[in-house]
Amino acid sequence: MTLAFILLGALAIVGGIITIAAKNAVHAALGLVGTLLCVAGLFATLNASFLAATQVIVYAGAVMVLFLFVIMLLNANQPVTGHDPVPFVRELAGIGGTLLAGAFVVLAFTYEDPRPLAESAAALRGGDAMIMGETLLTRFLLPFEAVSILLLVAIVGAVALVQRPEAQPDGVPDELEQPIGAARPERAPTPRTGAQPALQAGRESEVSA
Amino acid sequence: MVSTSSYLALSGILFALGMIGVLTRRTAIMVFLSVELMLNAANLALVAFARSWGDPTGQTAVFIVMTLAAAEVAIGLAIIVAIFRKRETTNVDDLAALKG
Numbered sequence: 001m002t003l004a005f006i007l008l009g010a011l012a013i014v015g016g017i018i019t020i021a022a023k024n025a026v027h028a029a030l031g032l033v034g035t036l037l038c039v040a041g042l043f044a045t046l047n048a049s050f051l052a053a054t055q056v057i058v059y060a061g062a063v064m065v066l067f068l069f070v071i072m073l074l075n076a077n078q079p080v081t082g083h084d085p086v087p088f089v090r091e092l093a094g095i096g097g098t099l100l101a102g103a104f105v106v107l108a109f110t111y112e113d114p115r116p117l118a119e120s121a122a123a124l125r126g127g128d129a130m131i132m133g134e135t136l137l138t139r140f141l142l143p144f145e146a147v148s149i150l151l152l153v154a155i156v157g158a159v160a161l162v163q164r165p166e167a168q169p170d171g172v173p174d175e176l177e178q179p180i181g182a183a184r185p186e187r188a189p190t191p192r193t194g195a196q197p198a199l200q201a202g203r204e205s206e207v208s209a
Numbered sequence: 210m211v212s213t214s215s216y217l218a219l220s221g222i223l224f225a226l227g228m229i230g231v232l233t234r235r236t237a238i239m240v241f242l243s244v245e246l247m248l249n250a251a252n253l254a255l256v257a258f259a260r261s262w263g264d265p266t267g268q269t270a271v272f273i274v275m276t277l278a279a280a281e282v283a284i285g286l287a288i289i290v291a292i293f294r295k296r297e298t299t300n301v302d303d304l305a306a307l308k309g
Contacts, residue, residue: 005211009219016223016246020230025238032242035223039249046216046256048268058275059249063282067242070286074293076238093232097225104221109214113261117210120263127259127268135269147276154280161287 004045012038024078025071029064036060048127216257223250237289237299241282248278 015038018031040055070076113120125131136144223246230243252271259267293299 002211005215009215012219013222013226016226019242019246020226020234020239025236025242028239028242032245035246036249039253042216042219042253043256045211046260048256048259048271051256051268051271054272054275055252058279059245063245063279066282066286067238070290071238074238074290074299076236076293076299090233093229096232097229100228101222101225104225105218108217108221111214111217111261113213115263117213117261121210121260123263124260124265124268127265131265132268132272135265136272139266140269140273143273147273150280151276154283158283158287161284161291 001045004041008038008041008045011035012042025076026068029067029071032067033060033064036064043127046127047121047124050127050129050132213257213261217254220250220254220257223247223253235300235302237292237301237304238286240301241285241289245278245282248274 012035015031015033015035019028019035022028022031036055036059040052040060043049043052043055227243227245227247227250230246231240234240234243252274255267255271255274259265259271289299292304296304298304
C-alpha cells in the first residue's frame with residue numbers, strides 16, 4: 001500500500017512536471033495523461049474504485065483525446081517563443097509555486113483524521129458504484145440534474161461556437177468558389193476583421209526564433 | 210494504510226505545479242492543461258477527505274467536478290478553436306485585447 005502510494009505519487013509529480021515544462025504540446029498532453037492515470041491509481045488506493053474507473057474512462061480517455069485533437073487541429077504543438085511580456089515571470093512563478101507547495105505540505109501534516117482510518121475506510125464499502133449512486137440520487141439529486149442540463153448546454157454551445165460564420169455579402173469571392181486551377185492565396189484574407197499586422201509580424205518572428 | 214496527510218501533501222504539490230503552468234505557459238491550450246492538473250489535485254484531496262471521514266459525499270463531489278471539467282473543456286476548446294480561426298494564434302499575450 002505504501003509502496004503503491006510512493007510509486008504512483010512520484011510518477012504523478014513527474015507527469016505534472018512534464019505537463020508544465022514540455023516544449024511540445026503533444027508531449028505535455030501525454031504527460032498529463034500519465035498524471036491522470038496515476039491519480040486514478042491513487043483513487044483506487046483510497047477506496048474509490050468507481051471513481052478510479054471514471055477517471056480513466058472520462059479524463060484520461062475522452063477529455064485528453066479532445067485535447068490532443070485540438071492540439072493537432074490547430075497545429076499548436078510547436079512551442080511559442082519570443083519576448084516575455086512580464087519580466088522574470090518564470091522565476092516569480094517558480095518561487096511562488098514552491099512557497100505554495102511548501103505551505104500545502106506543512107498544512108497537510110497538521111491534519112488529523114476525525115476517527116480511525118480503517119473504520120472510515122470500511123464505511124465507504126470500497127467506493128463502488130452502488131454507494132456512489134445512493135448518494136448521487138438522494139443527497140445530490142439537484143446537482144445531478146443541474147449537471148445534466150449543464151452538459152446539454154455545453155454540447156449545444158460547443159456546436160454553436162465552432163460553426164463557420166455565414167458568408168457575408170461583401171462582394172469578396174469566397175476562397176472555395178474559385179476555379180480549381182486558379183492560384184489560391186497562401187492565407188485566406190479575412191475580409192471582416194483580419195489579423196492585425198503587428199500580430200502577424202510578431203508571430204512570424206516567433207516562428208523563426 | 211497511508212495517512213491522509215500524505216495524500217493531501219501530494220495534492221498540494223500537484224496543485225502548485227498546475228499553478229506554475231498557468232502562470233508561465235503562453236499558449237491557451239497549455240494553460241488549459243495546467244488547469245486540468247489543478248482540478249485533479251483538488252479531486253485527489255476530496256477523495257482523501259472522503260476516506261478520512263468515511264463519507265461518500267466527497268467522492269460524489271469529485272464525480273460532479275469531473276462532469277464540470279468535461280463541460281469546461283468542451284466549451285473552452287471550442288472557444289480556442291473559434292479564436293484561432295479569427296486571430297490565427299492562441300498565444301495568450303496576443304489575445305490581451307481586453308486588458309485594462
